[in-house]
Amino acid sequence: MKRIVIVGASSGLGRAIAESFASKGWRVGIAARREEPLALLQSRCPDLVEYKVIDITDPAAPSLLNELIDALGGMDVFLQAAGVGKQNPELTDEIERKTLMTNCVGFAAMVDTAFNYFKKHPDGDNRLCAITSVAGTKGLGMAASYSASKRFDSTYLTALEQLARLSGMKLSITDIRPGFIATDLLNPANHYPMLMTVEHAVPLIVKAIEKRRRVAVIDRRWWWLVQVWKLIPRFLWVRFPAKTRKE
Ligand SMILES: NC(=O)c1ccc[n+]([C@@H]2O[C@H](COP(=O)([O-])OP(=O)(O)OC[C@H]3O[C@@H](n4cnc5c(N)ncnc54)[C@H](OP(=O)(O)O)[C@@H]3O)[C@@H](O)[C@H]2O)c1
Numbered sequence: 001m002k003r004i005v006i007v008g009a010s011s012g013l014g015r016a017i018a019e020s021f022a023s024k025g026w027r028v029g030i031a032a033r034r035e036e037p038l039a040l041l042q043s044r045c046p047d048l049v050e051y052k053v054i055d056i057t058d059p060a061a062p063s064l065l066n067e068l069i070d071a072l073g074g075m076d077v078f079l080q081a082a083g084v085g086k087q088n089p090e091l092t093d094e095i096e097r098k099t100l101m102t103n104c105v106g107f108a109a110m111v112d113t114a115f116n117y118f119k120k121h122p123d124g125d126n127r128l129c130a131i132t133s134v135a136g137t138k139g140l141g142m143a144a145s146y147s148a149s150k151r152f153d154s155t156y157l158t159a160l161e162q163l164a165r166l167s168g169m170k171l172s173i174t175d176i177r178p179g180f181i182a183t184d185l186l187n188p189a190n191h192y193p194m195l196m197t198v199e200h201a202v203p204l205i206v207k208a209i210e211k212r213r214r215v216a217v218i219d220r221r222w223w224w225l226v227q228v229w230k231l232i233p234r235f236l237w238v239r240f241p242a243k244t245r246k247e
Pocket residue numbers: 007008009010011012013014031032033034035054055056057081082083084085102106131132133134177178179180181182183184185186
């Protein structure tokens with residue numbers, strides 16, 4: 001029986017991905033800060049699901065993640081889904097710090113722990129996956145720390161891919177980059193262009209994990225948009241009104 005560990009599975013994409021893998025009969029280890037939704041999912045699939053309360057910004061997070069992996073009886077696939085993000089044009093220090101602590105420091109702590117697990121268990125399936133964002137393609141004025149943190153995450157995954165090769169490890173890495181999806185992460189007061197539903201996005205994410213895609217932009221419309229964004233030179237990009245409007 002295959003085993004997946006998902007950090008950031010108490011709501012949104014992480015929870016829906018956990019439900020999808022459990023429905024396929026996988027054993028699923030889930031983690032986040034809020035215990036109630038984790039316990040609820042565990043109670044619905046007691047034979048398949050293990051959970052652990054983890055705050056990824058806490059220095060104890062790596063050892064708690066190892067405990068969850070042990071409770072699951074090992075791990076074939078790791079998915080880092082936990083993340084926070086807010087528009088912050090005032091550059092409020094508290095928001096910037098929280099975003100960077102979670103999406104960079106916490107992110108690195110979790111993917112490093114998974115990497116080291118796979119290094120010690122070379123005979124497994126060994127897939128390390130993370131949800132980053134199309135926001136990492138360019139610096140976004142309305143969400144400086146969020147867009148920069150997602151660029152950090154994608155670059156970190158590339159670094160781990162090279163490190164795996166240098167270390168002679170068999171490890172596949174998947175960088176999942178969604179566009180806007182209607183989850184708690186988004187501000188309901190704003191209008192988001194090309195907004196996707198969780199029901200539309202999650203099967204595409206699950207497929208990308210199963211097919212071991214290296215980079216998966218979710219969905220195809222966003223893939224095309226990212227190709228266009230990449231072509232825009234910086235002097236034009238900084239003049240571009242990349243801003244959501246109020247509903
Ligand atoms: N929705 C979008 O439009 C969109 C687009 C691109 C990328 N993404 C990325 O997709 C991922 C999932 O987000 P979502 O849209 O599903 O939003 P969400 O519903 O807010 O889910 C975020 C998850 O991260 C967990 N989390 C946040 N801080 C944490 C911490 N310090 N320690 C442990 N877990 C933490 C939350 O659990 P607790 O609060 O219980 O800890 C929750 O399970 C994020 O990385 C996000 O950046 C989302």
